[in-house]
Amino acid sequence: MFDYRALGLKVGIEIHQRLNTHKLFCNCPSLLKEEEPPLWFKRRLRVSRSELGLIDPAAKFEQLRDREFLYGVYPDTICEVELDECPPLPINEEALTTSIEVALMLKMSVIDEIHVMRKIVIDGSNTTGFQRTALVAVGNENSYIETTYGPVRIKTLCLEEESAFIVESTPLKAKYKLDRLGIPLVEIATEPDIWHPEQAKEAALRLGRLLRATGKVMRGIGTIRQDLNISISKGARQEVKGVQELNAIPEIINREIQRQISLLEIMKELKARGLSDDAFNGRILEVTDLLREVSTGFVKRAISRGERAYGVLLPSMKGILAKEIQPGRRFGTELSDYAKVFGGVGGIIHSDEAHSYGFEEDLIAKILKELGGGSEDAFVLVLSSEKVAKLALNAVLERARLALREIPTETRKPLPDGNTSFSRPLPGSERMYPETDIPPINSKAIVEKVSQALPEYPEDTIARLIDTYGISQELAELLFDSWRFKLFEEIASNYPKISPSFIATTLTSTLTALKREGIPIEKLEDRTFIEIFAYLNEGRLAKEAIPEVLAELALDKTVSLEEIVSERYMTMEQLDKIIDAKIAELQREISERGERAYGMLMGRVMAEVRGRIDGAVVSKRVKKKLSEFLQKTQK
Amino acid sequence: MPLSYRGCARELLQVKGIEDYDLIRIIRRDGVELSGILIPRAKLEDDKHIVLKLRNGYNVGISIESISEIELLSKRGEIRKEKGKITHEIPVGKLPRVPLIVTGGTITSKVDYATGAVKPYERPEELLDLIPEISEIANLSYIPLMSIFSENMTAQQWIRIAKEVEKEINSGSEGVIIAHGTDTMHFTAAALSFLLEGLFKPVILVGAQRSIDRPSTDAVLNLFSAVKMAVEGPIAESMIVMHGSPSDDYAYAIRGVRARKMHTSRRDAFLSINEPPLAKITRKSIEIINKSYNKKRKDGEVKATEKMQDRVALIYSWPGISPDFLDFIVEKGYFGLILAGTGLGHVPTVLIPKIRELTKDGIPVVMTSQCLFGRTNLNVYETGRLLLDAGVIPVGDMLPEVALVKLMYVMGKTSDIDEIKRMMGENLRGEISKFLSITVFPPGRGF
Numbered sequence A: 001m002f003d004y005r006a007l008g009l010k011v012g013i014e015i016h017q018r019l020n021t022h023k024l025f026c027n028c029p030s031l032l033k034e035e036e037p038p039l040w041f042k043r044r045l046r047v048s049r050s051e052l053g054l055i056d057p058a059a060k061f062e063q064l065r066d067r068e069f070l071y072g073v074y075p076d077t078i079c080e081v082e083l084d085e086c087p088p089l090p091i092n093e094e095a096l097t098t099s100i101e102v103a104l105m106l107k108m109s110v111i112d113e114i115h116v117m118r119k120i121v122i123d124g125s126n127t128t129g130f131q132r133t134a135l136v137a138v139g140n141e142n143s144y145i146e147t148t149y150g151p152v153r154i155k156t157l158c159l160e161e162e163s164a165f166i167v168e169s170t171p172l173k174a175k176y177k178l179d180r181l182g183i184p185l186v187e188i189a190t191e192p193d194i195w196h197p198e199q200a201k202e203a204a205l206r207l208g209r210l211l212r213a214t215g216k217v218m219r220g221i222g223t224i225r226q227d228l229n230i231s232i233s234k235g236a237r238q239e240v241k242g243v244q245e246l247n248a249i250p251e252i253i254n255r256e257i258q259r260q261i262s263l264l265e266i267m268k269e270l271k272a273r274g275l276s277d278d279a280f281n282g283r284i285l286e287v288t289d290l291l292r293e294v295s296t297g298f299v300k301r302a303i304s305r306g307e308r309a310y311g312v313l314l315p316s317m318k319g320i321l322a323k324e325i326q327p328g329r330r331f332g333t334e335l336s337d338y339a340k341v342f343g344g345v346g347g348i349i350h351s352d353e354a355h356s357y358g359f360e361e362d363l364i365a366k367i368l369k370e371l372g373g374g375s376e377d378a379f380v381l382v383l384s385s386e387k388v389a390k391l392a393l394n395a396v397l398e399r400a401r402l403a404l405r406e407i408p409t410e411t412r413k414p415l416p417d418g419n420t421s422f423s424r425p426l427p428g429s430e431r432m433y434p435e436t437d438i439p440p441i442n443s444k445a446i447v448e449k450v451s452q453a454l455p456e457y458p459e460d461t462i463a464r465l466i467d468t469y470g471i472s473q474e475l476a477e478l479l480f481d482s483w484r485f486k487l488f489e490e491i492a493s494n495y496p497k498i499s500p501s502f503i504a505t506t507l508t509s510t511l512t513a514l515k516r517e518g519i520p521i522e523k524l525e526d527r528t529f530i531e532i533f534a535y536l537n538e539g540r541l542a543k544e545a546i547p548e549v550l551a552e553l554a555l556d557k558t559v560s561l562e563e564i565v566s567e568r569y570m571t572m573e574q575l576d577k578i579i580d581a582k583i584a585e586l587q588r589e590i591s592e593r594g595e596r597a598y599g600m601l602m603g604r605v606m607a608e609v610r611g612r613i614d615g616a617v618v619s620k621r622v623k624k625k626l627s628e629f630l631q632k633t634q635k
Numbered sequence B: 001m002p003l004s005y006r007g008c009a010r011e012l013l014q015v016k017g018i019e020d021y022d023l024i025r026i027i028r029r030d031g032v033e034l035s036g037i038l039i040p041r042a043k044l045e046d047d048k049h050i051v052l053k054l055r056n057g058y059n060v061g062i063s064i065e066s067i068s069e070i071e072l073l074s075k076r077g078e079i080r081k082e083k084g085k086i087t088h089e090i091p092v093g094k095l096p097r098v099p100l101i102v103t104g105g106t107i108t109s110k111v112d113y114a115t116g117a118v119k120p121y122e123r124p125e126e127l128l129d130l131i132p133e134i135s136e137i138a139n140l141s142y143i144p145l146m147s148i149f150s151e152n153m154t155a156q157q158w159i160r161i162a163k164e165v166e167k168e169i170n171s172g173s174e175g176v177i178i179a180h181g182t183d184t185m186h187f188t189a190a191a192l193s194f195l196l197e198g199l200f201k202p203v204i205l206v207g208a209q210r211s212i213d214r215p216s217t218d219a220v221l222n223l224f225s226a227v228k229m230a231v232e233g234p235i236a237e238s239m240i241v242m243h244g245s246p247s248d249d250y251a252y253a254i255r256g257v258r259a260r261k262m263h264t265s266r267r268d269a270f271l272s273i274n275e276p277p278l279a280k281i282t283r284k285s286i287e288i289i290n291k292s293y294n295k296k297r298k299d300g301e302v303k304a305t306e307k308m309q310d311r312v313a314l315i316y317s318w319p320g321i322s323p324d325f326l327d328f329i330v331e332k333g334y335f336g337l338i339l340a341g342t343g344l345g346h347v348p349t350v351l352i353p354k355i356r357e358l359t360k361d362g363i364p365v366v367m368t369s370q371c372l373f374g375r376t377n378l379n380v381y382e383t384g385r386l387l388l389d390a391g392v393i394p395v396g397d398m399l400p401e402v403a404l405v406k407l408m409y410v411m412g413k414t415s416d417i418d419e420i421k422r423m424m425g426e427n428l429r430g431e432i433s434k435f436l437s438i439t440v441f442p443p444g445r446g447f
């Protein structure tokens, strides 16, 4: 792929992990809801204009949008705190303790007196307009994680509140649900020590495991996410926010490198074409009349809907917009992102691809001419109202102008294939001020308490599982990563007769297979597993039946294990009855062959009980019954 | 810059010549190096920690026991200059003049992100920079009259505000806005109702339940609505204009003698008790809800009463309150008493002889109800009749706090007990209803 050292790749990761406890500054449960909120509130956010200009271009950008925010509320699980209708309650001590636990496991220095801060965020994702966050610990020379590509130093650990869940967003309005707002998040940031894409994945995996070792983190989709800060020495820092799949990390980094290299090439090409900053002074003009001859469906429909076409000229940029910068994404796609985000348009039409929308060559030439350009130039069109067009095309023009000078630092959103798309400019330095409603917290007592009983390190747990239960390294890691190692230990130590590898396999690959079939395995509770293995231990359930039983229990919450087993699986009494009946049937053969009649008897019994009880149990029972019978008859 | 630290922390810092807001570096015993701005420390906090604002924006408190080295890097070196250009120009056009009298409260303060300190605005431009819409409808001027928390207001300050309002209105202002802390805003609103005789322009109290340093502040809607009501509304009374719901949708104008803060923190904490709000104000319109009000006039003269009797007490009765509790009235030299009784206006009968003594001594005793909603009625039960017989003054549905303020006002005018009785029982500013609509309770419904 790339020579990462030569490129000067630098990656830092930030891990955000939700904690499994009530919310950080109120007593509401951290409960996500699926149904539509029954109540909605409308708010606006405001910071003064003089502050915007200088400090935070990202904030300015939000402000420019003059947006209205709608907040959905579930009155039974969301209180005044989430709605910013009352001051926060004292910090959730369980969450703070867990974050300190993680900090100490990473050998970090815990801050003696922790101050909760307000970090200004005015995209509406916090009802307050700020996110409450506290720096809990900082790294020291011992705070690093090992990877096969070298150590990665830990920079900071913060405890903060989760933002609201976005339902819908347009330039004029955004809708959020408040169920997620305020869930405690531990944020661990590394130094940009990562120089290889695989190293980033490894570091994320190790940090994730460490968090899980506390046993106090949430599980499931979205409960842990990574932000990647990526740069190469000639490029610019980009923040890819909200990567959920660890396996996606290396590809995202590789594709970002590719994007930056391509953008640098474009810069060189534009300079070679003699372009300068002031060339990008094109005006936004209406070209609706020219487009009336286009037969393409969406263009026709838009115009007949009353929308109009506006265009802007990008001088000397012919061919540049079609240049691929990531697999399947062109420079035109970058421009389109800006138009979408700033103007809220559905997309753009640009001259490098206009022919694929049914624009004839002479129409393209006419549009270029109308916009004051010629055959060496490019254009971008949008179909919208005038107001929207201005927002969208000015953003396009600004992005095109930047291409000449620099790679803009951006916050980007991961796409499923490993590409990223623009989501907003990277905020300037954070605007933070103290959360005056929460007094500073002295961490001394918690640090003393926590250091006396730190959780076991993941690698120690894995080694212990291998040692104690004789399972393979792979199974032990799978168990750890699947969160079920504590459950495994409970079952394995309760039922020493059951093979630990079998228990481990059931709790890992069996469940994974069921999940792949679409079985909602997350509905299964720990006690269900314990019960199942108890039944197995008593011989009331066959090994082979376990996947089916698990599936049934996951799909139907109303049915109990007892019901399933008694309906469809054998009890020992039932088995004994069948064996007795078969012995009676085969009395003559048994008397003739004695012990050698076992095979035949076993075959007859199994024909009747197969799948309802473990073969090994049947075999033992048949042997016992047979010898009892023989003893009795021989007497 | 001074040094706000005390005790051990102070010693440590002083030796190095370090003062608040200096850029310093601290090396901890565990080798960790932290540099940042020294943040002042509140008096209530201990002297065992030093607080730095790190470059990443976070504040951290460092235990002085963990410090191995401390060093001054620069004097005030790192404070980012936050001062942007104020883009707002105050138009000197034909827009109506509306002064904003500042009494305190968080509605007129801003935060300094570098230090976290909240400071009051010094110029109206700064406020208009946050709420530029205002300058499209009014010519806002700025009168920093005082800077106090509203819980520290006294009758003397109500009079000061009234005099300032008098001056402004008589010199041609279209209306007056008063920025005020919300805790006692309804006391001040009631006081201004009584103090301002012959009022012919709107006087509007406005505040914020979420301070203005927060992006979610309710001050934007509240202030804009207040100015809109002052300029475009037809009502010439002392009013409170604040949020009408938890949304940033509309505000209500509530008559000063009917307003009460009914929630500790919500945006829509102020309710109009026993009558509908006067008006609903949105960004685009003013909808009059209650048609009975004092009309705005072009010309007139308002006169601020300059005297109040502030040795008046308000007592919230409780089951088991003992008569000797009332001894302080005479002992401490109080001249009047408001009782917030239970239900229709009752107190335990054991108090009645003591109340009779007070009224005989010429101390007016006024009965209101803790229920707030509905009228007192002392004719229904025997206790009520005994209270009347003991000389208690019934005041219908007047709110306890309004009765308190009104008694101060009335006793500032006269010490004749019969005249006091007459004035307390008379509706002067809409504080006593003739008509109680079934729709005003429970509040927030029916209009």
Ligand SMILES: [Zn+2]
Pocket (backbone or CB within 6 Å): A023, A026, A027, A028, A077, A078, A079, A080, A081, A082
């Ligand atoms: Zn809550």
